[in-house]
Amino acid sequence: MNLKTFIILLLALTVLASSGCAGFRSEGAQKESTDFSLNSFPVKYASVNGVELGYREFGSGEPILLIMGFGGTMDMWNATFVELLAQDYRVISFDNRGIGFSSDDGEPFSLDLLAGDAAGLLDALGIQQAHVLGTSMGASVAQEMALNYPEKVDKLVFSSATYSVNTPETALLKDLLQSCAANSGLDPAVRKQADANLKWNGTYERLPEIRSKTLLLVGTDDEFTPPVITLEIAENLPGAQFIVFEGAKHCGERYLPVEYSNAVLDFLNEEESSKLK
Numbered sequence: 001m002n003l004k005t006f007i008i009l010l011l012a013l014t015v016l017a018s019s020g021c022a023g024f025r026s027e028g029a030q031k032e033s034t035d036f037s038l039n040s041f042p043v044k045y046a047s048v049n050g051v052e053l054g055y056r057e058f059g060s061g062e063p064i065l066l067i068m069g070f071g072g073t074m075d076m077w078n079a080t081f082v083e084l085l086a087q088d089y090r091v092i093s094f095d096n097r098g099i100g101f102s103s104d105d106g107e108p109f110s111l112d113l114l115a116g117d118a119a120g121l122l123d124a125l126g127i128q129q130a131h132v133l134g135t136s137m138g139a140s141v142a143q144e145m146a147l148n149y150p151e152k153v154d155k156l157v158f159s160s161a162t163y164s165v166n167t168p169e170t171a172l173l174k175d176l177l178q179s180c181a182a183n184s185g186l187d188p189a190v191r192k193q194a195d196a197n198l199k200w201n202g203t204y205e206r207l208p209e210i211r212s213k214t215l216l217l218v219g220t221d222d223e224f225t226p227p228v229i230t231l232e233i234a235e236n237l238p239g240a241q242f243i244v245f246e247g248a249k250h251c252g253e254r255y256l257p258v259e260y261s262n263a264v265l266d267f268l269n270e271e272e273s274s275k276l277k
Contacts, residue, residue: 036083038075038093043101048120049113054101055094055121059086062154063127064268066093067118067145069136069160069251070197071180071190073100081257088265092130094121096141098189109189109196111137115144119152131268132212133157135251136225137193143203146210156214157264160225160250163233164202173224174198207236214240215267217260219248241267 041056056074064085068074074093085091096114098104107113118141122130131154134142139161146153165174180186181194214237218230227244234240243263245252253260 036079038077038079038082045101046121046124048117048124049097050105050107051097051117052103053094053097053117053121053124055092058082058091058093059089061089062268063090063092063122063125063130065118065122065130065132066091067114067132067134067138067141068093068096068099069134069138070177070193071099071187072136075100076254078254078257081253081261084258084261085264089131089268092121092125094118096193098192099187104189104192109192111140111144111196111200112148114141114196115148118142118145119149122152128152129154131155131157133159133264134161135159135253136161137197140197140200140203143207143210146212147203147206150211153212155268156210156212157217157267158214158230158233159217159253159260160222161216161218161233162225162229163204163207163236165197165200166202167229169226169229170224176224204232204236207233208238210237215264216240216242217245217252217263218242219245219250219252221247222250222252224250 038056041058043054043056045052045054066077068076074095077093082091082093095102097109097117129152132142132145134140136159139158142156142158146156162170162173164170165177177194177197181191181198183191216230216234218225218227220227230242230244234242245256245259248256
C-alpha cells in the first residue's frame with residue numbers, strides 16, 4: 001500500500017474532532033475548566049545548566065514532563081488538558097530558558113541545549129525517568145531528549161511534530177521562523193528559539209535510534225506540520241502509534257483538550273512495557 005492510499009484509509013478511521021482555530025492562535029479553543037487554573041499553582045525554580053528554570057507541578061503519580069512549543073510559555077497549556085492528565089499523573093510544565101519565568105545566560109540556543117535543560121530539570125527534581133510530551137518545537141526538543149538522554153525518557157508523545165523544518169511540507173513553518181528570527185521587535189529569546197529551529201539538523205536519519213514507545217498526534221488541518229510528516233516519522237520510528245484528528249489544526253491539544261488527553265492517557269495507561277524490546 002502506498003503512502004497516499006494509506007493516508008486516505010487512515011483519515012477514514014480518524015478520531016472525529018473539529019477545530020475552528022488557525023495557526024498558533026487560540027481563537028476557537030474549547031472552553032477550559034472553570035475550577036482549574038494553571039496560575040493558581042505556584043511557580044517553582046530549579047537551577048539547570050547555568051539558568052533558572054521556572055516550572056509548575058500538578059497532580060501526583062508517575063511524572064509527565066510537558067515541553068512547550070515555539071515562543072510559548074507554560075501558562076499557554078490548555079488548562080483542561082493539564083487537569084485531565086493530572087488526575088492520574090504528576091504533570092510538570094516549565095518555561096524554556098529565556099522565556100516566561102526562566103532566565104537566560106546569553107548562550108546561543110540550540111534544540112540540543114533545550115533538550116539538555118529538560119533532562120536537567122528532571123535531575124534537579126530527583127526524577128530518574130519520566131514520560132515526555134512535546135508540542136510543535138517541544139516535540140523536536142523531545143526527540144533530541146530521547147536521543148541524547150534515553151535513560152531519562154519513558155514513553156514519548158509528540159503533538160504536531162516534524163523531523164526537520166526544511167521539508168517541502170513545512171515550508172509555512174520555516175517561513176514563520178525566518179520571519180521571527182529577522183524581526184528585531186520580538187523578544188530576543190523568541191528570536192533565538194527561531195534561529196535554533198532553523199539551524200536544527202533534524203532527526204530523520206536518527207529516528208530509528210529512539211527506543212521509547214511513542215505516540216504521535218496531529219490534525220488533518222495542521223498547516224505547519226501536516227499529517228504526512230507525522231506518518232513519515234511513524235514509518236521511521238519502530239513501534240510508533242499515531243492518531244490523526246479530523247479538522248484539528250496545529251497543537252491540537254489547545255483546541256481539543258478532552259480528545260487529546262484521552263488519547264494520551266490511553267497510551268500511557270497501556271500495560272505493556274514502555275520500552276521496545
